[in-house]
Every structure is written in structure tokens, then in C-alpha cells.
Amino acid sequence: MADQAKTLPPDVARQVIDPHSYAEWDGLLDTFDRLRLESPVARIEPDDGKLFDPFWLVTRYEDVMRISKDNATFLNNPRPVVFSFRDAIEFSRQATGSDMLVDSLVVFDAPIHPKYRRLTQDWFMPRNLQKMEEEIRAIAHATVDRLVAAGPEVDFVKLVSGPYPLHVVMQILGVPEEDEPRMQMLTQQLFGGQDKDLSGTGLDQMTPEQVVQLVAGAVRTFEDYFAKLAEDRRANPTDDVASVIANAMVDGAPLPARDMAGYYIIVATAGHDTTSASTAGAMMALAQDPEQWARVKADRSLLPGIVEEAIRWTTPVQHFMRTAAEDVELGGQQIKKGDWLMINYVAANHDPAQFENPRKFDAARSPNRHLAFGAGAHQCLGLHLARMEMKILFETLLDRIECIELAGEPKRATSTFVGGLKTLPVRFVAS
Template sequence: MSKPAVLPEDIAREVIAPESYAEWNGVLDTFDRLREEMPVAKVIAEDDVFEPFWLITRYEDVMRISKDNKTFLNNPKPVVFSTREATAFSQAATGSNMLVDSLVVFDAPIHPKYRKLTMDWFMPRNLDKIEAEIRALAHRTVDRMIEAGPEVDFVIEVSGPYPLHVVMQILGVPEEDEPRMMMLTQQMFGGQDADLSGTGMDNMTPEQVLQLVSGAVKSFEDYFAQLAKDRRANPTDDVASVIANALVDGKPLPPRDLAGYYIIVATAGHDTTSASTAGAMMALANDPEQFARVKADRSLLPGIVEEAIRWTSPVQHFMRTAAEDVEVGGQQIKAGDWMMINYVAANHDPAQFENPRKFDAARSPNRHLAFGAGAHQCLGLHLARLEMRILFEALLDRIESIAPAGEAKRSNSTFVGGLKTLPLRITPAS
């Protein structure tokens, strides 16, 4: 057994710094070195600002941890990287290590019971029923993009609003409330990026940022409490009604769990798909030959979708806690140790993906980890694939060519990340 590998302080800062993930090639370079030299390494803050954790960067180790939900728990420690201050804030505000208790937080036996409540809704056989609605929305979205052209910001015009509208339809949120849902999502997941939070966050103290995120969570909770009340009185054929009227072990969901369920569906259901969609469009804009190939041969579309999800890796990490002493990558992990399974690193591991930084629509196999694996694999993965395929069918029908029209920028975020701006020049088909 080798002695514990401890990351140098500068690398430790880079791994948890939001701005590192905006400098994409730089952080990928770092992960390449770590996979070779320290694939399982201890991350310790000299100022003790966060609890020490193990960084896991190799695909095979991330896959193993993701699938072994008995040995590697989502609870009791935070399931997303948090500073000690943020954890203490959450504990004081909610009694939990996380501001939101949702499906991603729970372990068995609670997790499978909660997941089962809406699982059928997100299966292909049910999604087939709403495919026509999604297709109509995709065509309206492309119409608006063409009207706004020839130069557009694809994130603002397409990849942001399109998946938001789809998931809000499924959830049962009125269209007029969608801007509010977008704003609150950006404050929750974009709180580390001043452009996305829209609040002058670069001048805020860490405590003020926590207050911003907490305020967004509270607004979500208030909104969905009212929605649940309405759906109990007037149930309809939507996910909001399923959650509002669900029984687990013969009892309704506790208010905090109910709110968390709504929030995870509302936010994770569109922010990640938005990032993958923008990533695919950027790759095609930068590779006219690949765009021409997929335009001529639509059988390549599933590959475009899958590769975009891997290449972008919108959910950049989750944390796990060891339930028992275990060895990972030659390192001894003790019971109670905290770990970061880094999906960006795993999805760019050359041992699993040849030339991983290349966007390759023909990549096969493409067994990426962007949706996770095991019991916590993303509930909405079929919806995400369907949304992206339908949108790109519409885009390829209506667009003759695309080209960059400025600098694409990625968000500052340690957790959920992706492009925040993608200027494109669009040439409509004649």
C-alpha cells in the first residue's frame, strides 16, 4: 500500500476554484497529469476552509464508486463540494448539510422509494406521448433564432430557453413563470459566476453569496409549496401532480423533501441539457465538415448527442462518503472519508476514450459518465437525449451552415457548468 498522495496546495486550489472550469483546457491539462501521477489524491486546504477529501480522476475508479452505493454514500456529508462555512450555514438554516434535500442526497432505503415515484414519467414509452409537443417547440425555437439572426447568441436564443420550456411543460409550471424559474436556477447553480447570477456577485463576500443561493432556494420552496397545494386540490396529468399526491410508506412526502423533489426536477432537468446542447453546437460550428456530414446523414445524430454530453460533462462532480474502510486506486480510504468523483476528469480519461478532447460523433463505444451510473444515474437521461435529438433535427433542416461569430465563454462553476455565451453566425437553408 502506498503512502497517501496529497495534492500540492496550488493544485488543490485549482480543483475547487470555479474559474478553473471556465479555463477548460487548463483544467483538463491538470486532470491529465493527476491521472498519471496521483489518480487518487488527498485534497487538504492549508487554511482549513473545507474538510479534506479524496479527488478521484480515473474513469475506472469513478465508475466503480458510482455503482457501489453501499460502500460509497451520498449522505451524511454534503453531496456537492462545500466549504465548512457553507455546510455550517446549511445546517443552521435547514438542519441539513445541503440547502436542498433531493434525490441526489438520499441513500437507500429512501432513495429508491422516492425515485420510483416519477421514474415511469421519464421512461421512453411515456416520453413518446409528448414527442410531438417537443418537436413543435423545437421548430418554434429555431424560427425565433433565424428571425434574430444572422448573428445570435445560441445560449440566449436556443439552448437556454428550449430545455427549460420542455421540463416546465412536463412539471406543470405555467409558461409565464418560466423566466422566474430560469432566474432562480441561475442564482442556485450560477451563483459562482457574476454574469449568470446577475447580482454583482464579484463584490460579494462568501456569506453574501450563500445568502443569495439560500434566497433562491427559499423562493423555489415557496413557489412549489403553492403548486403542490393546487395540484392536491386539482390534480392534472403532470409530474407536479404525481409529486404532490405521492405516498411513501403510506404517508405524503415531508414538506422539505417535497420541495427538494420539485427543485431537482425543475433545475437539473434543463440546466444540464442546455449545457450539452450548446456544447454540441459549438463543436459543429468549429468543424464545418462534421456539420455537413451530420446534415447529410441523420443517423449520426445519436452520436452527436452522446458525444456532446460526454465532451461537455455539465455535472462536473459529485461527492461521496465512504461507509467503510476501502482501497481505491492504491490508496486506503477510511470510513467517513469524503471523496470527489470528478466526471470531467473521468470523461476525458484516454484509457477509456481515445483522443478524449476531440469531439467525435462516431465515437463508439461511448460509455461516458456524464449521467452518472448505478442507482443514482440521472433520472432524466432519456428526456435529455430526446430533446437534443429533436432540436438538432430541426436545426439541420433549417440551417445551411454555422460559424463562430465571437468568443464562446464557459461559466465559472465547480458543480454544474457549461457555455454561458456562444456567438454564432447562422446561414438559413434556402
């Protein structure tokens, strides 16, 4: 029998949806630890009933995994797949006719989703990615060359973890190198619009309306850019992902313009920003633990464990939303058809029922069945690429850096959706 629904107090509700909470990591984890024990599936409602629609917060690993794998009961459509205020949803409807500013792989359900995913899935499988290994290794070497030249004290995010995965994914998309800074800024506005440093506004407390207008502007610029790229790839196809998308046929017809733009945008943005966050998280953990750096420098077989743990420990994609397709019981609560749910990956990846001492960075953690890439039909398309990029970069760093330590306080992004370190000051000695 389902328990009586518990609505969280306003201060806890605000913490869950406030982007500043995600910059204060330990306090947020404390809250999730308490909620997991007291009310693992809890109702969140706005103070005044106007700011946002009520939703269920899901914090337990087993519940988040269940939702992630059951794509028939828990839908990505028709409601927003990322937490949104009502003003933002209304703005999106007026601007695009959809509740989402971007229609991409992330928001589609079956039968559309598997058809679209198949278009590029083979491209991102390990067998095909092996063809890119030497090119990625060359990018890693050039990145570490710049690091060594700029040392001994640098911001690792600005110099390494930001530009390295960006350059890799832009090579995959066929975007010219001179356009990469523009792609970086647009990505930061799309995912980090709530952060004054990443959005480029300098505004510490933007209203939801200001944030969504900033994001919408970034989306329009992306759409214009990729429309031109697609036109070129239709006239002059190459072997890059941009050509696959531009010339794709589904059910005998080319992709609609909006869907094609969304496909480009998700590859261009999620393809590097999340890897950047995990890479910075790995470096922070190693810089805080000189003995672990020395161990992996001597024994590279430890590297895959460091990469995997960094992805769990950092959890760059912090949540997604789902909509119940039918009445269902979850975590002792009765979820009604049409209810909105937040599956919080930060909470799930720090669930002690699944991960012993979850706040500890443990490179030997096994098994490490984290949810940072999601699960089920919507599992991250680029997970093999992310692991490969990180492994190659850290092999290169370990070859060139003798020791490394923090040179200041790292700072996390102010963001409810995609998050991670925005600054990581380090001091190192080159080999």
C-alpha cells in the first residue's frame, strides 16, 4: 500500500531547484542523504503555486535506475525533460511551438527516439572510435604542451579540461577550429546560463525569464550555424558526424529542420561539456591526493578506475525529468498518470546503499555501476568517446607531469542541470 504523499518544506524545495545549491556541493549532498532516508520519493510544490509545476523528487539509486530503464512508463515527452519554470515553458511554446527550446535525442520517446539514435550510434561505438585514437592523442599532446608551457600554476579548467574535449568533438562534427571559442560560449550559455561567469552576463541573480532568453538566443545562434553546416555537408559530404546527420533519412524522408538542428546541438554541447566536468573532477581528486597520483603514474592499469570514478563522483548531468505515462507506485508513493518526476543523478550516485562511502573518490571502486551516463534506451550516446578521451588525456598528463597539487579553491558552476568545476587552480612540476 502506498504511503501518504509527503510534500517537502519550502526551504528544502528551494534547495533542490536553486542552481546555487549545486555550487555548494557538500550541503546539497547532506540534504539528499537525509531525504533518501526519510522520503526517497517526495513531492515538491511551489510556494505560491505559480513559479513551477509540482513534481516528485526521486533520490534513491534503485528508483532512479528503475525509471531510467522503464521508458514505456516514464516518458521524456510531453513535459520538459529538464526542470523548467512556467515562464520558461511558456516562452518556449511561443518561440518554438514546443515545451522544449531544443528538440533532440534527449526529449524523444519511442518510436522516434530509436530511429534517430540509430543514425549515429555505430559512429560512436568503440570499433569506429578506434580510427580516431591517434587524432585524439595528438590533441591531448598539444593540450598538455600548452599546459606545461603555461605552468607551473594554471587554471586547469580554462587551459585543459575545457578546450580539450571541445576540440575533439568539434573535429568529429567538422567545425573549423576558429569557430571553437564561439561554440564554447554558446554551450556555456545553454548549460550554464544560471552562472554569471559562464553565461558571460556578470549577473549573479538573473530571473528565470532572463535565463531563458539568454538560452533561447544561444539556441537560435546554434540553429543558424548548423543550418549552414548541414547545407555544406549535403553538397560536400565527408566522413564526419555532421555529414551523417545532414544526409540522414528516417522513414524515407530527411530529418525535419528543427530535429536536425537539435541533433547537431546535442552532439556539439553534451559531447564536450560533460567530459570537461568529469576531467576536471578527476584532476581535482588526484591533486588532493598526491599518493594516488604517484600510484597511477607507476601503474597505468589503475587509470580506467580513475576515469570511471571521476564520472560518478562528478555527475556532470545532475538531473532529468520524466512524465508518468500511467498510474504507478514508486518508493511507496502513488504516482498519477501525467505527474512530473525529477530523477536526481547526484543523489543516486551518492547513495550509500549502492556505493560504500560515496563521497570518497575511490579509484578501486568495484563494481561502479553509476548512473552518470543514464541507463536504458536513453543511455548517453557518447559514453565510449568520453572514456576514451579521458584515458588518453590522463596517459599524456601522467607522462609529462611529475606531481600536482591545488593552488587555490576550486569553484563549481551555478547550475541545476549540467554542472561541474568552473575553475580548478593547480600547481605542478613537469617531468
